[in-house]
Structure formats: structure tokens, C-alpha cells
Amino acid sequence: MVFQIKSLIRCLRVNFANIQRDAAWALTNCACSPHEICYKIIQYGGLEALVECAAETDGETRDQVFWALGNIALDCPTCQEMVQSSAALPLMISVLISPMFIRSRWIRNLVWALSQIIRGGIRTLHIMFVRAALTGLRPVLYLEDSKIKVDAIWAIAYIADDNVGGRQINAVLQTPALLERLIELLNEKRTMRAALRALGNLVAGGDAQTQAVLNAGLLPRMMELFGPMMPINQKREITWILSNIAAGSQRQIDLLFETNDIVEILTDTFYNDDYRIRKEIGWTVINALTGASENRSRWLCASNVLSVVPHVLNMNTEHDLIDRTLNAIELLIEKQINYFFILENYQIMEALRQIVQSENNCFDVFVKVISNYIGYH
Template structure:
């Protein structure tokens, strides 16, 4: 966002404070996690073969058991790598029984847990044979199934593009409508692996028309495993950047909405939420398309799911929705999202708390009524301040954005609430950070707070002596240190804040006030420790929205 590149934020508005996800800053799906979820292999014990063995291949010699198979703890006594030339011959034989058995042998070799011999299979030119058997008119169901399974496991490796080169996408797409449920499911799995490889291959799968037959299988799955695999494959068609155009994915939205509303299966919910998060990640048209599918309430419902694997993509999807305009944000607020936020900020998973703070920072970047809705949600601001002061650094940074947006976009009473809840000390602590952007965010919040203090906005409840709290937070000392900061922007901001709000006149006023109050043995304020220990809620009854 251009506003985040500016030196000063003299005027704060919702669009300038609302943030899109920055790929280098906030990533839940780290690359290893991405790889493990975007492409999956099917192990040999996942299915029962239904065609009896027609050929008994001889046992392998000592050389065969050393080519990455015995090391993987699989296939001893079964097909071996040196059987591949024989398999290739039988796959060309025209004898259906021999073709099925040979294809099954290749599939079993590719289904070992570790180091499947993909290169050896490719060296025997078996890949085009697998595609040809899959695409042959009148091919037996079991032959198609074994060929699709073998292709699935090749597609789960670094050789995915070889499937595309040999023309596997069209027959895999066509067989999504096979009379055999097993074949349909296996082809969906294979296409999911192709789509998960890279955006280029994902787009090729979409261009070949795989989306609509995949959606048909989601709407009328033959089994729970088929539903899981089809939704997972669907999520891979939605993920990756550059993104598919939203119009290409629009037919998937009502189907995803139906799964979200009706399914109780954690895997289905997880992949459905990821798909919605991918589609909604972007401009207002993408966000509106997702909201038009009427998913906001069901997403909010799943914020309380007991499994983090479900909650994580749900928070991400909702976070994307509130990164749009005020109307988009209001739809999420109206769905009841804010009431779930305090419990999410107590979640043991760091990434859930981080994503929740990011979501809240964008709500806080909305209009005054939306800031007020956040501020008046019981226990929410206090939970954010706890994260800003006590959580892991990645979470603290996101919580700082929430506070800064409330301070700069809220009313004077919202600022007083922050101060009464003890915001000054953790904000001041952030000024020692190594991250320049975090310091800027903290300075934005502090300047907004000092401006309220300077203009004398009356308190709606209680008493709060800003000058004493500022002193307890060591703010002046930290601002003076920032005058030696390597960043010219930070140095200039620190100087301006000291001159405008904490100059000599203010220091003398503070000294006189402290001398009078200590001399009289009485206080007209609460200390930071007293504020933090107070259990009394902030009264917003007199707030102007």
C-alpha cells in the first residue's frame, strides 16, 4: 500500500491503514508446508486391487533391492526396478490381463514411501504408455484406475511437467465423469497434484475444463474419501499467484458455500476454507464474489472449531474479506466475527493469534462505527494489548497495528480507553525494536494519543493522568534515543513528537504537578500498574460513535 511507504501519516483514513497480506511478512503456509499439502502421493495400502494377478514376475536379484526400494522399507518381495523393461513390454502387448498386471506393478513401484523410482520409470518410456492406456477407448476400469494411480504418484514428484508434456491432462479431465467412482476419484487426485505444482500447470488444468466435472463430484460424491480428494483438488485450482481470474472460479463458490454450511468433516472444512481464502485474496471484486456466496456467517461459525487446521484458513479467509472496503468489513462484523476474537487471541497456536491480529487491524482501519464495534467487544482490546506486550514478536507486530489503527482512527474516548488499559508502556517498549516499520507504527499510535491529551478531550469515565503514565513508560527517554536512530524518518518523527508534545513547557508542567501531588500526599491518577491490575471495564455509555 502506498500509505505504508509514506514518511508521515498526518491524515489517517480506512484505506490508508487497511493492509493486504504482504507475502514476505505474514505466511502461515511456510514453503515446506505448502509443498506437502499441494501435492500428495497415494501409498500402496490405500486401495484394494480387484483384478487377480495374471503374471507372476520372478523375484529380483540383489541389485534390484538396492535401488531405493529396500531403503524405503517397501516392496521387498514385490515388483522391483529391474522388472520395468518387462512391464513396458507387457503394457504394449494388447493382452488386457498382462496390461493390467504390468500397470499395477509400475504403480506399486511408484507407491513406495521413500524414493519412488520415477526416473527409472521415465527412462523406460513408460509414462506415455500410462497415458495411452488411460486414454484408450474401451479400456477396462481397473486398467484406467491403475494407470491414473501411477500418474498421480509421478505428479507428486518434481516430474509433474512430464505428465503434461505427454498429454495426461485431457484424459484425466475426461475421466472425471467416468462411470467408475474409483477412477473419478483417482483422476481428481492426479489433477490436484498437477494443479498444485505451479500456476502455469494449474491454469492448463482449468483451461482443459476440469473445474465443472470436479464440482459435479463434490456435489454428488460417491464416498467421503472422494469428497475429500475433490475438495482438496479444487483448493489447488484456486491457489497460487498469479491467481486465476475470479470469473474462472466463480462457479466453485456456491459449491464451496454448500460444503462449508453442511459438512462436519475437518478435512473438507479445512480445504474449503483454504479455497475461499485463495479466491478472496485480492481486490474488491474477488472479495465481493466470495461475500455474494453468503459464506461470512458459516466462516464465523467455524472460528470456534476445536482443530487449528480448520481455524487457521477460516481466519485467513475472514482476514481477506475485511481487507476490502467498509462494506466488506461490515459484512464480517454483522456475521458476528468480533465476539470470537478474544478466544482466538488466547489460542495456543501463534499463527492463529497473528492472523487474528491482522484481521482486527483491518477492522480497526474501517470507519468510526467499526472501530467502536471493535473497542466495545468485551475483553477484546485488553486481549490485543496482552498480545502486544507478552506474545511472540511476530504477534506483537500485528497487535501493534491494531492499536495504532484504533488510536489513529477512533475517537478521543477510544484513545482514553487504550491509555486506561495500559497501552503506553508496551507502545514505548516497541520503540526499542530493530524493525523500522514497527517503530513507525508505534509512533503513529503515540502521536495520536498525545494529540488527544494535548487537545484536552474530556474523559467519559474515571481519571487518567497522562503525564505520569508517560513518565512511567519512559517515553521521553526512548524518544530521545530515537534521535540517534539510523533512519532519517524515525529521527525526524521523534524530534517532532518531542517538540510538539513533550517540550520544555510540558516537562515543567509535569514537574510542578508531581511536586504538588507528592507534597499533598494525594494522586489524581492511576499508575500503569494500577491500570493493568484493574478489573473494571471501560464505560462506553457516553461515547459518540
């Protein structure tokens, strides 16, 4: 197999399109083989040869090379990192943004390969190329082909999974009409989940970035689509987005709870069989109770949203969430002693009593809450 791979790599440099195409095709299949075979393509200089071949050819040959690069990146995290560190991405982006390529029959493999190479986020790509990639991906979102649209949205989502201080999120937000198009794509069944992930990664940025997404009308559009028949994966995406909004500014918490029927949606959805959804709704409620203004805190305590809190306290494996819940309870009592009676009414104090013996941090908060109550009287 070593000899065959080396021979195929040499064939990529033969100045004859059919030979180069067939060599790239064979390497595409090798990249789907066990990891040891795929890694030998990299070990023997296959990445450099593939990129050189793509730079010197076009049409079917170049398309096959991009497919091979996508398969190599898909093999393992190390292979993906090596493809990311090569000259593949700048070359692919330059092809993507070239005039008329959007109408090319070869665009599908390029967009798919691009999404595989940057899957999970990209740190090594200069922001100039990030902006260019977004410029090239935006018109793809208007094509009729749902599959290529989904791949393009996932590529945007991975760019927005920002590990470089918010610059890549800003690049998405600053690409004309891109944010609005992502929200529109929530309406299409096939593109909804990818669009939710892209929008969720944007919302997970800083407060100003979150606000930009909210200003574009995400909340009402998203919650119109939320319902009991929605697939579980899409519900998970939405509740994750809600928890991040609730972790934002007081203005963003207000916008969240000004959404029609939001308390009923949260409480009704909390009581389902999916643990991840319950956890995200728990984070949504607790983040809101922690960060809300005094007026919004009163509003929340007068609503039924507190009914989920004792159940959150019983999510024994979610230590961070429980700690945050204890902090929220303490803050509520500090803001207004009358909240103590509301907490009692929703069985929250009883839930604290039940876990106080096994959780030292809970015991400390319990003592503080009781002390505040006694001191007040």
C-alpha cells in the same frame, strides 16, 4: 521414464475404465516424484489428457484423475499455474455442484484437489465459476467428516484471498449462509484455523466488506475463544484479524475496543515469546491510534494500551511499523497537546530519545513533537 509417461498419457484416452483408472493412478504417483518427472506429465500433454478423461468418465476413474491433478498442482508454482489455466477447474466445479454429488463417496479427493489448485489465491477463474464453486462448497461445511470440511474451508479462504478488486470477497459474502457458517466453525477444534484464515481474508477487504463480517458477529465469538492455551498459529491468525479491523473505519475501531476486556487481552498477549504476535498487536494498537475518532483517541490514551508503544519502537527490523508509530505519535500531539504528558508517562518520549540518533525520520518527528510542545507553552 519419458516413454512410460507418454504411454500412460495415451492410456488415459483408451475407452476402457480400468485402463484409464490405472493410468491415472500411475500418473498420480509420478506427480509425487521429483519435479522433473512431474513436469514431464505437463510437457507431454498429460494435463489435457487428464481433463479429457475426467470429462468422459465418472466414479473411481474420475476420482483418480482429480487426485492426479491435485498432486500436479502441488508440485511447484509453475505447475499450479498451468493446472489453473487448463480446463480442470471448470470441470471440477461442474461436478461439485451436480445434483447428489454431495452424497458421493468421491467428493473428498475433488475438494482436496480443488483446494490445492487454488492454494494461494486464484486470478484466472471467471467470477461465474467462483460463485458456482462457493455454492458447491457451502454444503460440504455441514458434513460430519472434519478432514473434508477443512479442505473446503481452505478452498474458500483461497478464494477470499482476493487479487481481483474485491469481487471474490463479495462472492463469498453473497453466498447465502456461508459467512455465518464460517463463524460457527470457529467452535470446532479441527476447523478453527482454516475458518480463521477465511474470515481474516474477508476482513482484509474494503471497509464495507470488513463491516459485513463484523455485523455477522465475528468479534465477540472470536475473542471468547482467545486464551493463553490457544495454539500459537491460531493466535497469530486472530491478532492478524484484529490488526486489519483496527486499520478500518472509525466505527470499526470503536467496535474493536467495545469488545470485552480487549485492552487487557492485547497488552497481556503482547508480552509473549512469539514475535509475529507481538508485531500484529503492535499494528493493532498503532492502526487504532492513527485512525480513531477524537473521542476514541482520548479513550485509548486513558487506557493501558499505550504501554506497548515504546516496545513497538524498539522492534528495529519493522521499519514500516515504526514509521506508522511515529506518525501516530505526531497525530496524537497535534490533536491534543496534553497527550505529551501521557506519552512521557508511558516512556514513549524516552524511547524516541533512545533511537533519535540512528533514525533520521524519528529525529524529524521528535523535533516536531517537541516544537509543538514548546510552541503551545
